[in-house]
Amino acid sequence: ETGVTQTPRHLVMGMTNKKSLKCEQHLGHNAMYWYKQSAKKPLELMFVYNFKEQTENNSVPSRFSPECPNSSHLFLHLHTLQPEDSALYLCASSQVVAYGYTFGSGTRLTVV
Amino acid sequence: LAKTTQPISMDSYEGQEVNITCSHNNIATNDYITWYQQFPSQGPRFIIQGYKTKVTNEVASLFIPADRKSSTLSLPRVSLSDTAVYYCLVGDEGGKLIFGQGTELSVKP
Numbered sequence: 001e002t003g004v005t006q007t008p009r010h011l012v013m014g015m016t017n018k019k020s021l022k023c024e025q026h027l028g029h030n031a032m033y034w035y036k037q038s039a040k041k042p043l044e045l046m047f048v049y050n051f052k053e054q055t056e057n058n059s060v061p062s063r064f065s066p067e068c069p070n071s072s073h074l075f076l077h078l079h080t081l082q083p084e085d086s087a088l089y090l091c092a093s094s095q096v097v098a099y100g101y102t103f104g105s106g107t108r109l110t111v112v
Numbered sequence: 113l114a115k116t117t118q119p120i121s122m123d124s125y126e127g128q129e130v131n132i133t134c135s136h137n138n139i140a141t142n143d144y145i146t147w148y149q150q151f152p153s154q155g156p157r158f159i160i161q162g163y164k165t166k167v168t169n170e171v172a173s174l175f176i177p178a179d180r181k182s183s184t185l186s187l188p189r190v191s192l193s194d195t196a197v198y199y200c201l202v203g204d205e206g207g208k209l210i211f212g213q214g215t216e217l218s219v220k221p
Binding site for chain 2: 004
């Protein structure tokens with residue numbers, strides 16, 4: 001248990017489905033992030049939220065829609081995904097942006 | 113734009129000391145150096161962070177020369193469970209952290 005909890009751990013979805021990934025942290029951190037990690041590739045930063053406000057969108061396709069209702073929760077809404085979107089999606093948080101990340105265990109997403 | 117360069121892979125044997133060096137020639141004055149460890153299908157785990165000279169904690173040491181253009185993560189007496197990917201990152205409080213390819217460490221019996 002790292003202090004950052006991601007659910008679900010595994011998700012299989014069809015290309016026409018809509019699903020959401022959830023991330024929760026109780027570390028009192030102010031910044032939260034979504035990363036994507038495809039097989040044998042480095043982690044790719046997707047979104048950055050600082051004090052609930054989105055400060056970074058790293059050219060992510062609109063079929064990925066983040067939501068940050070408060071500093072403790074972060075969602076990633078998924079719709080009309082493609083098979084190449086299959087990956088490990090990791091959530092992280094930090095007290096300040098880019099300093100001492102704590103990662104969750106990730107959601108393994110498979111798009112069929 | 114990658115800010116760090118590390119070896120792609122390293123091999124070691126149980127009980128040995130492992131040193132992984134990272135180059136960060138364009139490190140900025142305010143940048144800290146942070147190392148993470150990642151096991152398959154898990155999120156990276158913070159190992160150690162430093163700004164200059166030497167930092168030591170219960171799992172590793174971090175050596176940073178005076179020019180700060182490189183850093184070395186030292187893992188004493190590795191075991192099989194230290195087999196993982198190790199990432200070196202540089203960044204400050206105002207900038208985002210970018211992960212590179214990391215170093216895949218394989219510890220053999």
